[in-house]
Each structure stands twice: as C-alpha cells, then as structure tokens.
Amino acid sequence: MSTTLAKVAATPVVARAHRARSKVWRRIGMGVFYIALTAVAIFCITPMVWMLLGSFKYDSEILAYPPTFLPKYWLYQNYVRATTLIPMGRWFLNSVILAAITELSVLTTASLAGYAFAHLEFRLKRVLFLSILGTMMIPFFTIMIPLFLMVSRLKLLNTYLGMVLPGLVSAYGIFLMRQFMSTIPTELLEAARIDGSSEFRIWAEIIIPNSRPALGTLALFTFLGSWDSFTWPLVIVNQRPMKPIALGLVEFTGQLAFETKYGTLLAASSIAVVPVLIVFILAQEQIIESFHLSGLKG
Amino acid sequence: MDVTTVLRLAKRRTRPRRNIKYPAWVPYFFVSPAILFYAVIYIFPIAWALYISVHKFQIGRPDNPFVGLENYRYLFFDDKIFRASLVRTFYFSFGFVLTNSLVGLILALLMNRWFVGRYLYRMAFFIPVVTSIIPMAIVWKFLYNTDLGLFNGILNRLFGFRIPWLSDEKWAIPSLIIMATWRRMGYAMMVYLAGLQDVPREHIEAAMVDGANAWQRFWHVIWPALAPTTLFVLVTSSITGMLTFGEIYVMTEGGPGQATTVLSYYIYRTSFEFLKMGRGAAMSFVLFIFIFILTLIQLRYARGPQTE
Numbered sequence: 001m002s003t004t005l006a007k008v009a010a011t012p013v014v015a016r017a018h019r020a021r022s023k024v025w026r027r028i029g030m031g032v033f034y035i036a037l038t039a040v041a042i043f044c045i046t047p048m049v050w051m052l053l054g055s056f057k058y059d060s061e062i063l064a065y066p067p068t069f070l071p072k073y074w075l076y077q078n079y080v081r082a083t084t085l086i087p088m089g090r091w092f093l094n095s096v097i098l099a100a101i102t103e104l105s106v107l108t109t110a111s112l113a114g115y116a117f118a119h120l121e122f123r124l125k126r127v128l129f130l131s132i133l134g135t136m137m138i139p140f141f142t143i144m145i146p147l148f149l150m151v152s153r154l155k156l157l158n159t160y161l162g163m164v165l166p167g168l169v170s171a172y173g174i175f176l177m178r179q180f181m182s183t184i185p186t187e188l189l190e191a192a193r194i195d196g197s198s199e200f201r202i203w204a205e206i207i208i209p210n211s212r213p214a215l216g217t218l219a220l221f222t223f224l225g226s227w228d229s230f231t232w233p234l235v236i237v238n239q240r241p242m243k244p245i246a247l248g249l250v251e252f253t254g255q256l257a258f259e260t261k262y263g264t265l266l267a268a269s270s271i272a273v274v275p276v277l278i279v280f281i282l283a284q285e286q287i288i289e290s291f292h293l294s295g296l297k298g
Numbered sequence: 299m300d301v302t303t304v305l306r307l308a309k310r311r312t313r314p315r316r317n318i319k320y321p322a323w324v325p326y327f328f329v330s331p332a333i334l335f336y337a338v339i340y341i342f343p344i345a346w347a348l349y350i351s352v353h354k355f356q357i358g359r360p361d362n363p364f365v366g367l368e369n370y371r372y373l374f375f376d377d378k379i380f381r382a383s384l385v386r387t388f389y390f391s392f393g394f395v396l397t398n399s400l401v402g403l404i405l406a407l408l409m410n411r412w413f414v415g416r417y418l419y420r421m422a423f424f425i426p427v428v429t430s431i432i433p434m435a436i437v438w439k440f441l442y443n444t445d446l447g448l449f450n451g452i453l454n455r456l457f458g459f460r461i462p463w464l465s466d467e468k469w470a471i472p473s474l475i476i477m478a479t480w481r482r483m484g485y486a487m488m489v490y491l492a493g494l495q496d497v498p499r500e501h502i503e504a505a506m507v508d509g510a511n512a513w514q515r516f517w518h519v520i521w522p523a524l525a526p527t528t529l530f531v532l533v534t535s536s537i538t539g540m541l542t543f544g545e546i547y548v549m550t551e552g553g554p555g556q557a558t559t560v561l562s563y564y565i566y567r568t569s570f571e572f573l574k575m576g577r578g579a580a581m582s583f584v585l586f587i588f589i590f591i592l593t594l595i596q597l598r599y600a601r602g603p604q605t606e
Contacts, residue, residue, distance in 0.1 A: 041422035051437045109332040116328035135340045137593040142582040146346035169335035230544045246432035269433035280428045
C-alpha cells in the first residue's frame with residue numbers, strides 16, 4: 001500500500017489526470033496507433049515479401065488477380081532457371097570477389113590512416129584529414145567521366161580492378177577509424193613505445209585488436225555499398241560474364257520480361273537480395289544504430 | 299550521409315603529444331595508401347573533369363579543341379532538355395524531401411516510446427533502407443504495372459480506378475517519389491528519433507502542467523527544438539534525391555518521353571550514350587555546385603545524430 005502511495009505521490013499531477021481519462025478511449029487510441037504503424041510496416045515489407053513469395057510461383061500465378069499470398073505450389077524451378085538460363089552464379093561470384101577486394105582495401109587504408117590521424121603528429125595532419133573529408137561532397141557523377149577515360153586507357157574496362165577502383169578507399173571509413181582509435185588510451189601506446197615497439201607493431205598488435213567493433217561496422221557498410229554498386233559497373237562493363245549481380249540482373253530484366261519469365265526474374269532478384277537480407281538480420285542492431293556513419297547513399 | 303557531423307567532429311583536436319619517439323616519416327607512411335588512392339580517385343579526376351568541361355570533348359575524336367565556357371553556355375541557353383532536366387531534378391528532390399521528412403517525423407513521433415513490438419516495427423521500417431536498390435527497383439516496376447501490377451489491382455478492387463504509374467508523364471515522377479520515400483523513410487525516422495532524445499524533457503512537462511494538449515506541445519515545444527534535425531533531414535534527403543540514378547535507369551529509362559530524365563540520368567546519357575563528354579562534364583559540375591551548396595548549408599546550420 002505504502003509503495004502504491006509513494007508511486008502516486010511521485011507521479012506528476014498531469015500524468016495522474018491523464019490516467020484518470022476513460023480507459024476505453026486509451027484502448028481506441030492504442031488500436032489506431034497499431035493499425036497506422038502496421039499499415040506502414042506492411043507497405044515497407046510488401047515489395048520484399050512479394051518478391052520472395054513470387055519467386056516460388058508459376059508465372060500465371062504471379063500475374064493472377066486477386067493475388068495469392070502463399071504460392072499454390074512451391075516451385076523451385078524458377079531458381080534452377082535463374083542459375084542455368086543466365087550466368088547468375090557467375091555474377092554472384094563477381095559481386096563476392098568485388099566485395100572482398102573492396103573490403104580488404106577499405107579496411108587496410110582506413111585503419112592505417114585512422115591510426116595516424118588519431119595518435120601520430122605530423123605537419124600536414126589537419127590539412128590532409130580535412131581534404132579527405134572534403135571529398136565526400138564530390139558527387140560520383142563529377143568524377144565518373146575522367147575515371148572512365150583513365151580506366152579505359154589503362155585497359156581496365158571489364159576487369160575487377162577497374163570495377164573496384166572508385167571504392168578502394170572510404171572517407172567515412174577513415175573518419176570512423178580515427179574517431180574510434182582516439183578512444184584507445186595513449187598510455188597504452190606510450191608503454192609499448194618504451195618497450196621499444198615500432199609504430200607499425202603498435203598498430204598491428206594494440207590498435208587493430210582494440211578496434212574490432214569499428215572494423216566490424218565498417219566492414220558491414222562496405223559490404224552493403226559494394227554489393228549495391230551499379231552506376232560505375234554500368235559504365236565500364238559490357239562483357240556478360242564480368243558483370244556484378246545488380247548489373248547482370250538489369251540486363252536479364254529486359255530479356256526475361258520480353259520472354260515473360262517473371263518467376264525466374266523474381267528468383268534472380270531474390271538471389272541478389274538474400275545476402276544483404278541475411279547480413280541485415282544478423283547485424284540489425286549495429287546497422288540501424290550506426291547507419292548515419294555509413295555514407296551509403298540512396 | 300552525414301557530412302556535417304563528420305566535419306564538425308573532425309575539427310576537434312586529439313590530445314597533444316608529450317614525447318615523440320618515431321621518425322618524422324612514419325605518420326606519412328601510415329596515411330600514404332589512403333592519400334595515394336585519394337589522389338587517383340578524386341583529386342586527379344576532378345581536375346581532369348574541369349579540363350574536359352572546357353573542351354569540345356568527344357570520345358574517339360583525335361582533336362578535342364578548347365572552347366572555354368561554351369559547354370556551360372550551351373547548357374543554359376541552348377539545351378532545352380538540360381533545363382527541363384534541372385526542373386525535374388528539383389521537382390523530384392523537393393517532392394521526395396517533403397514526403398520523406400514528413401513521414402519520417404510522424405513515424406519517429408509514434409515510435410518515440412516503448413510499446414509491444416517496437417523492435418519488429420523498427421526492423422520493418424528499416425528493411426528498405428539496406429536492401430539492394432536494383433533488385434527492388436525491378437520489383438517495384440512489377441508492382442507499378444498499370445494493367446497487371448499489385449498496386450492497381452488493389453486500387454481497382456477497392457476504389458474502382460487505376461493509376462498509370464510509370465506509363466504516364468504526369469505520374470512518373472510522383473511514382474518515383476513514392477518509391478524513394480519507401481526506401482529512405484526508415485532512415486529519416488532514425489534521425490528524428492535521435493533528435494527527439496535531445497528535446498528537453500522539462501520543457502514538455504512544463505507545457506503539460508500548463509495544460510497544453512498534444513498538438514500544442516508538439517507545435518510549440520517539440521517542433522522548434524527539432525529545427526536543426528529537420529534541416530539535417532531536408533539537406534541529406536535533397537542530396538540523396540539529386541543523386542538518384544539506378545532506380546530511374548531500371549524503372550523508366552528517363553521516360554515516358556523525357557518525364558523522368560533528371561540531371562543525373564541526363565549526365566549519364568550525354569556522356570556515355572551520345573558520347574559528348576565535354577557537355578556531360580559541364581553538367582556534372584552544375585550538379586557538384588548544388589551538392590556543394592547543400593553541404594555548406596548543412597555544415598553551417600544543421601545538426602545530425604551525434605556520432606559519439
């Protein structure tokens with residue numbers, strides 16, 4: 001009883017008045033609240049769900065009206081066709097390779113530079129750091145033409161190296177690393193220096209192991225960005241087997257929509273989305289909480 | 299993309315060093331890979347782009363004569379498609395910015411407390427933000443189909459009419475705006491949710507004691523306190539809107555007619571289909587200037603979610 005009284009006394013006057021309001025209205029309010037949120041949530045996941053379920057349906061069922069929710073028969077042949085009619089496997093592999101090269105380069109350059117910007121002193125430090133960050137405001141469309149000319153003169157059209165080039169370094173990555181590494185105590189580094197460790201050894205043995213969370217976040221967003229890359233491959237790749245998955249899919253769209261193989265198209269799209277979906281589900285919290293750091297654009 | 303926060307935090311100095319024991323070249327060794335890549339990917343290309351934009355530059359031609367500002371003059375005075383594409387870019391970006399920030403704000407206000415299932419709702423709102431845009435654009439093209447698409451099926455059943463989403467010049471850009479909002483509103487919501495944490499709790503309670511109703515509390519207390527967040531959402535959405543390309547390439551190819559030929563798409567076509575790279579480069583600098591101005595506004599006035 002005394003606890004209840006204490007609770008009542010601790011509650012602001014207004015809140016008590018609020019509570020006194022008819023319970024029925026609160027219930028109705030909650031009902032409206034949930035209906036509104038659910039409607040938006042359904043809108044958000046509809047394209048994804050429609051695609052995943054549609055990839056198991058017959059073409060006629062995909063177009064049927066009224067639409068079916070679950071497939072009448074679970075058809076896996078769409079997936080078979082997506083990997084045999086078109087080089088989906090090869091495109092998938094291309095995207096994996098591109099992501100791997102990009103990850104390696106971004107994580108290496110960012111963690112090296114991040115350490116220097118966080119813990120070392122040198123004359124051009126501020127200038128270099130601010131100019132790196134300044135490049136974030138350069139739209140890709142502005143550097144696209146010279147990059148194309150450069151890549152074509154270096155005979156790098158239709159190559160992995162050409163495709164990864166613009167993504168080899170990330171200003172966000174450097175920034176993220178620098179911010180995170182600044183939190184590693186200087187005393188730790190000083191102690192290592194007194195023991196005679198070189199800066200490179202400090203980086204490898206103290207900085208990197210202590211920066212795992214930030215490296216993980218950076219790796220996640222680098223993967224998402226690399227997997228989505230489309231504009232640049234569109235410009236420099238025209239050989240079918242070299243296309244990354246998004247670009248291959250677009251080529252495939254024209255062909256398959258013409259032949260009205262909708263189920264196969266949806267299966268191929270699902271294959272392209274599933275890796276990202278898995279990453280999102282596994283690392284949801286980390287992605288949502290640090291998304292503003294990612295530098296991913298629409 | 300959060301340029302503001304990044305640059306603001308960058309201004310803070312790290313702790314001053316007490317005793318330096320490494321040779322002077324060591325820091326440069328650490329930054330050199332990044333700097334080298336930056337020089338190759340950004341610095342050199344941007345200078346080259348500037349060079350191209352003042353030349354009559356067509357790929358495959360042996361001579362590319364210097365023409366001064368002719369490419370820029372041509373864009374603004376003779377190229378009707380360019381001017382129209384500029385208008386469309388603003389139309390699309392403006393529409394997207396408004397719907398995106400409005401929906402994001404409403405969602406954030408609804409989500410700004412604990413309730414059963416909050417976690418799942420947040421996940422649902424955020425799924426479109428991360429999922430690959432190209433496959434989803436292919437799916438949206440299906441959904442938007444005038445005769446067979448799901449959206450028109452539902453509209454026809456419930457209200458007895460169809461909307462010619464992507465096949466009508468008037469509807470094409472609004473359709474793209476709806477899709478872009480679908481994709482980004484979860485992000486706008488997260489930014490607003492972060493902004494709502496900074497609204498002083500005492501101010502809201504004081505307003506409640508004074509008998510302000512929910513709308514008055516929002517309009518007189520919460521909304522003014524959210525101003526920097528709102529500006530942040532507006533500017534970042536504008537930048538996203540102006541750089542939209544993949545969806546347009548997949549869903550409309552700039553059409554019907556030229557109804558969705560926005561600046562980014564026109565730059566691509568001019569440079570890589572018509573191969574007029576001089577003009578393409580000039581256009582890309584126009585785009586650069588817009589993005590630059592938006593970033594400056596953001597740096598000066600907006601406040602995004604803190605990174606620490």
